[in-house]
Amino acid sequence: EAQVTQNPRYLITVTGKKLTVTCSQNMNHEYMSWYRQDPGLGLRQIYYSMNVEVTDKGDVPEGYKVSRKEKRNFPLILESPSPNQTSLYFCASSRPANSPYEQYFGPGTRLTVT
């Protein structure tokens, strides 16, 4: 089954404790992206990757890091989480970003930073 998986689905952590949210897709997609969703603000892009070893900042990259060492995986790293990073996070993938291909979303990760 074609899918995007994220782990963990729910996470409660404390300020400053480094964490990683994993994202994996099994569709051999070149393009992967991370979004956060906040009430009243909608979905906003954090980082995206056009292909392996190619990543770039989205609209709200501060406080986040990513890496793309393999085509299928695109982890989101919070080196020192803060309460303003409490949010619902989505990973998504698609065929090349320069063509209008359908986006596939992961199930979401609900993160709470206290």
Added chain:
Amino acid sequence: KNEVEQSPQNLTAQEGEFITINCSYSVGISALHWLQQHPGGGIVSLFMLSSGKKKHGRLIATINIQEKHSSLHITASHPRDSAVYICAVRSLIQGAQKLVFGQGTRLTINP
């Protein structure tokens, strides 16, 4: 002003009613997506279109490129259609193709 505006923000209707959700955008686009987000949080792609009209079951999506407007219609609405519907446009911004999202329309269908 947001680049993608949806209306209405909230919509409550009775089962069986015909539903229309609107999306207007102000940027040049290569495609427009309609997404559905159920209360559990997961996001599903309903349609991707760059012209004309698409139909899938009781859902119909249309787009008018000249007017920069798209509509999502639901015929014979059902309580299971209750969800947030999100319009997103794919646009070239600062040299990169990006998705720009609307704020979403929360639809509630009462039995």
